[in-house]
Amino acid sequence: MAYSEKVVDHYNNPRNVGSLDKNADAVGTGIVGAPECGDVMKLQVKVSGDGVIEDAKFKTFGCGSAIASSSLATEWLKGKTVDEAQEIKNTEIVEELNLPPVKIHCSVLAEDAIKAALNDYREKQGIPSVGDSRSAV
Amino acid sequence: MSLKLPIYMDYQATTPTDPRVLEEMLPYFTETFGNAASRNHSYGWEAEKAVDDGRERIANVIGADPREIIFTSGATESDNMALKGVAETYKTKGKHIITSAIEHKAVIDSAKRLETWGFDVTYIMPREDGMTTAKMVEEAMTDETILVSIMTANNEIGVINPIREIGELCRSRKVLFHTDGTQGFGKIPLDVNDDFIDLMSISAHKIYGPKGVGALYVRRRKPRVRLAAIIDGGGHERGMRSGTLNVSGIVGFGKAAELCQESMEEESVRLSNMRDKFKATLMESLDEVYVNGHETQRLSGNLNVSFPYVEGESLIMGLKDVAVSSGSACTSASLEPSYVLKAMGRGDELAHSSIRFGLGRFTTQEEVDFVAEKTVEVVNRMRDMSPLYEMVKEGVDLSKVEWAHH
Numbered sequence: 001m002a003y004s005e006k007v008v009d010h011y012n013n014p015r016n017v018g019s020l021d022k023n024a025d026a027v028g029t030g031i032v033g034a035p036e037c038g039d040v041m042k043l044q045v046k047v048s049g050d051g052v053i054e055d056a057k058f059k060t061f062g063c064g065s066a067i068a069s070s071s072l073a074t075e076w077l078k079g080k081t082v083d084e085a086q087e088i089k090n091t092e093i094v095e096e097l098n099l100p101p102v103k104i105h106c107s108v109l110a111e112d113a114i115k116a117a118l119n120d121y122r123e124k125q126g127i128p129s130v131g132d133s134r135s136a137v
Numbered sequence: 138m139s140l141k142l143p144i145y146m147d148y149q150a151t152t153p154t155d156p157r158v159l160e161e162m163l164p165y166f167t168e169t170f171g172n173a174a175s176r177n178h179s180y181g182w183e184a185e186k187a188v189d190d191g192r193e194r195i196a197n198v199i200g201a202d203p204r205e206i207i208f209t210s211g212a213t214e215s216d217n218m219a220l221k222g223v224a225e226t227y228k229t230k231g232k233h234i235i236t237s238a239i240e241h242k243a244v245i246d247s248a249k250r251l252e253t254w255g256f257d258v259t260y261i262m263p264r265e266d267g268m269t270t271a272k273m274v275e276e277a278m279t280d281e282t283i284l285v286s287i288m289t290a291n292n293e294i295g296v297i298n299p300i301r302e303i304g305e306l307c308r309s310r311k312v313l314f315h316t317d318g319t320q321g322f323g324k325i326p327l328d329v330n331d332d333f334i335d336l337m338s339i340s341a342h343k344i345y346g347p348k349g350v351g352a353l354y355v356r357r358r359k360p361r362v363r364l365a366a367i368i369d370g371g372g373h374e375r376g377m378r379s380g381t382l383n384v385s386g387i388v389g390f391g392k393a394a395e396l397c398q399e400s401m402e403e404e405s406v407r408l409s410n411m412r413d414k415f416k417a418t419l420m421e422s423l424d425e426v427y428v429n430g431h432e433t434q435r436l437s438g439n440l441n442v443s444f445p446y447v448e449g450e451s452l453i454m455g456l457k458d459v460a461v462s463s464g465s466a467c468t469s470a471s472l473e474p475s476y477v478l479k480a481m482g483r484g485d486e487l488a489h490s491s492i493r494f495g496l497g498r499f500t501t502q503e504e505v506d507f508v509a510e511k512t513v514e515v516v517n518r519m520r521d522m523s524p525l526y527e528m529v530k531e532g533v534d535l536s537k538v539e540w541a542h543h
Contacts, residue, residue, distance in 0.1 A: 036485035
């Protein structure tokens with residue numbers, strides 16, 4: 001399968017690979033997917049006191065498109081408020097990365113990872129969750 | 138010497154035609170172009186002679202009589218012909234067929250077709266090391282069993298089955314034995330008499346011959362196997378497979394078979410030495426590397442490994458200078474993990490993390506060293522990026538995690 005240039009670029013130069021302290025109150029962690037499905041994404045956000053995402057990190061087990069989707073997500077998350085981040089749609093990821101139909105699930109997973117990370121953050125802050133996205137751990 | 142990239146390491150998918158094979162084929166396109174079925178002139182006679190020579194060279198590799206070699210378009214056709222042809226002819230004797238769950242799709246899908254024709258099929262689940270034993274076959278047999286089809290060697294994991302024991306069992310029970318010999322023919326010693334084989338599928342392009350030509354060995358005596366044709370027409374190949382013979386292809390197939398036979402032992406040693414060194418490098422440089430399939434009972438050119446916590450497709454993307462497969466080339470268009478590894482009980486996780494490295498005649502030590510180094514580099518890079526690897530290092534038991542399934 002031929003990958004788009006953008007997917008290859010994210011694969012070769014992934015942005016924001018790494019981990020944040022998952023126990024910190026300012027950090028929200030979303031781990032979604034399942035090993036037997038061939039995709040697991042961990043996405044983390046660090047939110048400042050005024051509700052702005054000041055850092056985002058990811059680690060992904062999955063194909064090139066899954067890696068690219070999560071790498072792109074971290075780029076987009078930085079600088080957004082929690083509410084703005086909630087609005088990121090998988091279709092925007094599909095469009096930006098030119099994902100073929102068989103790889104759309106990668107973008108869905110990335111959106112889910114964002115939402116799970118935001119809910120984890122909300123939970124720590126005592127704010128009600130939005131939607132049913134949940135982190136596995 | 139600089140390496141030609143990408144390095145081809147997918148010899149179980151196909152092989153390049155050996156230049157010596159091509160050279161022998163060429164005159165049969167332009168000069169000796171006759172139809173082997175033309176009885177009235179020298180063009181036809183020469184073509185027939187070329188076909189007969191090819192038949193003999195192929196038969197020699199497996200101790201067969203040349204008249205027992207039926208040419209086809211490839212092993213997929215041969216498998217179809219064996220299963221459907223036997224089923225059609227012997228249906229009044231019984232309606233049960235035994236095969237394994239890790240056969241090539243040409244066998245599995247033919248068997249599934251037979252189920253729609255009213256046959257019962259048992260798909261044996263192999264052992265964890267990928268092997269199907271005679272005992273497993275015996276346990277699956279019923280009074281209705283007419284055919285057993287177990288491959289000589291598996292295309293994904295390279296595991297070689299105990300063909301002789303299975304053949305002997307079948308012969309003693311008067312059940313026909315077909316083996317898909319595509320991966321084993323020309324690479325390991327096989328003898329249709331010593332191994333009690335009644336039908337065997339083979340293919341030219343897996344043994345450095347051209348694509349588009351294969352054969353089915355069909356036993357003529359003790360027992361004489363009868364096959365209903367699936368392609369009807371001019372009655373070529375003893376009526377079992379009509380169609381003008383692919384003369385140049387058969388010439389190439391014959392030459393390729395002869396070359397394999399001549400160098401079989403030496404080549405097998407050369408490949409297994411390279412393969413074992415490759416495996417040792419991976420094992421020494423990386424933690425948790427699993428070899429899929431039996432450690433020693435496997436084709437010398439095959440190494441199928443799983444790198445846990447790394448997904449196969451992303452690994453292959455990193456190995457862009459190497460042509461390898463994740464799972465079988467026939468199914469890699471789908472997102473499903475390898476059905477072969479799943480049937481061996483490897484679990485989807487490890488199946489998703491598997492790569493098949495196939496070494497062959499033109500593989501050099503320098504290439505293997507390069508690929509080993511690249512593989513280690515990419516696996517390490519992917520593991521640094523893998524949440525699963527991180528979790529395991531933190532002491533998380535992945536099997537206890539409640540994953541959100543999509």
